[in-house]
Amino acid sequence: MEVTVTVNGAAHQLDVEPRLLLVHLLRERLRLTGTHVGCDTTSCGVCTVLLDGVPIKSCTYLAVQADGRSVETVEGLLEGGQPSPIQAAFKQEHGLQCGFCTPAMMLAAKALLADNPDPTEDEVRWALSGNLCRCTGYVNIVRAVRAAASAMRDPEEASAPATEPSAEREPEGSGEPRRGAPVGQEVSA
């Protein structure tokens, strides 16, 4: 089948099998390998892309369903060749370790911040709850998203020189804990 999909602003006309998944169109046909596959069941979210600005899981989405629509992937996140505030914040706040979930996580964050420029911690946690991470315990991801939100609201402050908040910490737990009030979460099992 013929499909026309706009990916990161560029239109692509492709002949695809009707069963081809969108993630494979992106990864195999367009060689945009920043979008990953993790579970095949819409559970882990590492295949998340933005479809007309809305996060979807491209491992359970047919390429033909994206016909005539616009897809944004991690490869489209740079702004003027430079890291976007979300990318910069993930680095600054150590919001990634192995980096496998990170592209999807940043896209989910981008969709959140487009709707809600100043989310609370709980709002960030809820918005990212379709995206699993096995490395970070989510702490620094949440921190990064809120830092990005802050930078996007107030770009001047964000361009101030980066500091090393952890570098000068004293051992033996002097100073305040880095987290605010913890939120308890239901354990649903």
Added chain:
Amino acid sequence: MSGTETPIRGLGHSVRRKEDDRLLRGRGNFVDDIALPGMLHMALLRAPIAHARITAVDVEAAKAHPGVVAVVTGRDLDAHGLAWMPTLSGDTQAVLALDKVVFQGQEVAAVVAEDPYVASDALELIDVDYDPLPPVVDPNKALEPDAPLIREDKQGQTSNHINHWEKGDREATDRAFASADKVVRLETFYPRSHPAPLETCGCVADVDPATGKATIYMTSQAPHAHRTLFALVAGLPEQDIRIVSPDIGGGFGNKVPIYPGYVVATVASLLLGRPVKWVEDRTENLISTGFARDYHMTGEVALSSDGRILGLRSKVVADHGAFNAAAQPTKTPAGLFHIFAGSYDVPAAFCEVDAAYTNKAPGGIAYRCSFRVTEASFLIERLMQKAATELEIDPAELRRRNFIRPEQFPYRSVLGWEYDSGDYQRALDLALEKLGYQELRREQRERRQRGELMGIGIASFTEVVGAGHGADYDIAGLRMFDSAELRVHPTGKAILKVGVKTQGQGHETTFAQIVAGELGIPPEDVAVMHGDTDNTPYGLGTYASRSTPVGGAATAMVARKLREKAGRLAAHLLEVAEEDVEYAEGRFSVRGAPDQAKTIQEVAFAAYTNLPEGMEAGLEGVTYYDPPNMTFPFGTYCVVVDVDKGTGAWKVRKMVAVDDCGVRINPMIVEGQIHGGLAEGFAIAAMQQITFDEEGNCIGSNFTDYLLPTSWETPNFETHETVTPSPHHPIGAKGVGESPTVGSPAAYVNAVLDALAPLGITNIDMPVTSDKVWTAMHEKGFA
């Protein structure tokens, strides 16, 4: 070109990670991202039942399917002598099944096709006849004399018993128990868990038909060891094998073993002369690759009436699945389980472990854990909780009375360890202070009077990481040393090549910081290479928290080796005697005349341009580091929970973690490691479990059945630190990646059981789900 104008950010700096820039742009290079010209795709057919004879395999329809290039069966491999491969524990594992399948999900045949969709289609066309056999699911039943024999293929194997291992002094321990005022006993099952890194396992095997060189890009935490094993399995000359472990999407021990898919893809590439890619899907990952834990444990502690530990013993039945593919050091088949006395000064101890075959996936890997340390730590910390409840002694106080004291280090334990350093009381006190322990206990008393269920859980763990010493610890005979090669170029920039392999831990940054700390070359000027066996010195890989204790030590030592030569060069440049040169932060200066100095960059230039007579050119070196001892990170984790009386659901109100991993190279990365481990500890305590039904069907074969916590369920963490350097590590570091997974499950479970203590509930096995809590309450007449 002065090295002093830029700050040299060595140890203790939260340098932002070098690896992030590519990963944040979607420009990481994971195995599945690799596409080679002419590459074929492989899919594996897996057994639908747990135990059966194979009576016929018909692949003709699959072979005839358009786009299929080859179909491989066990018989095909057998013709090349490749139907079986060695496991990390010296067992043999079927690459593709021949006469019998022994677990659901076992590899039976492979299809190689032009397209991955076609390969999957063709799997449906393979016809296998199975004659079912009775499945053996319970390891205790597996050890009964009349249990069906699972491993008929193994000569001399007449039962499902794999091995018996014990450590300690049984008689002395029995005597201690005989004289005790109180014996506290706990039977607990540490359930089968799966590391489930978000990237599954896979490879691209590329055997060049012209040269015979096999390049295998694979999800490997131990590329050098895997190269050697490939050479042994396939009979290929080792110099013709190159393992490349590119960016790895999380490992957690899951990517330590060799899996049949790697072997079949390599054989297929060898036979077909084209690259072959195999990437498993999530179900394949969960049902067939290395699981962890699955330890049925009974622990007993003998105490005096005032709460002093007199003796400790445990008995374990370990479920290893159908092949003994446990990733454990050869001489210790139950890994380092004998650390089960934990942080306590125990005068007599004994443990014994019996391992059994069952009709389940093989494994027993060290999931974010140093070889069974997690099981051991969980057992002792749960026992301490139960003992505190039974003796009516505050659990913090009970620990305090039994800690190994600071002046006892180095502490030689009755189980044969020499604990390197520790200050357990200090970590506990800090955790309690940060938690507001006394106030919380007051609140708990008030709530209990109102019938509310609030609990405080403590775990004061001690880990043992950083294997070897090589004479004591090896895998498949390969001693557990590690290596680093450092080359400083004429312009003062450097390349460090290491035998360990990052899977997200940030080696490219922290190892550069170690060089910075030792040699004064800023971390941004040190490129770190790892994961490619053609371009890095031999090492045993990254697992068991050994990168910093062993690979990090090798890095520091090779940098010191170069610094020694650089000092001699500086003396030449400064025209003074070698003993008159002193080094500090990238500068070699004349003793007593600090203005007369040469930077490391100037010295490096001289190493290629201006050498003293008789000195070899260049500034390069390699070190193989065999640690004299393990390192012993420790800490205290405290958890506060509220339990809902109506539903059994529990909420973490607060989690305080105090970690002492010795000297911290990059505090930001260390803290990130702790967050991740605390989350995985929570996952294990609250939801993660692989179960099987009576037929041996795996329940937990996808992420809708095998639950992983999201950002919504995962609690928040408050982290603190103490620093007690390791006396034998060159920079005093101990390793950290696994402490939180080792220590925290007991803290969560202890918290829930502390909440339930007034109801007389003394144990709930993990995962502590709300329905288990509700059922326990219901059985006691509550809820």
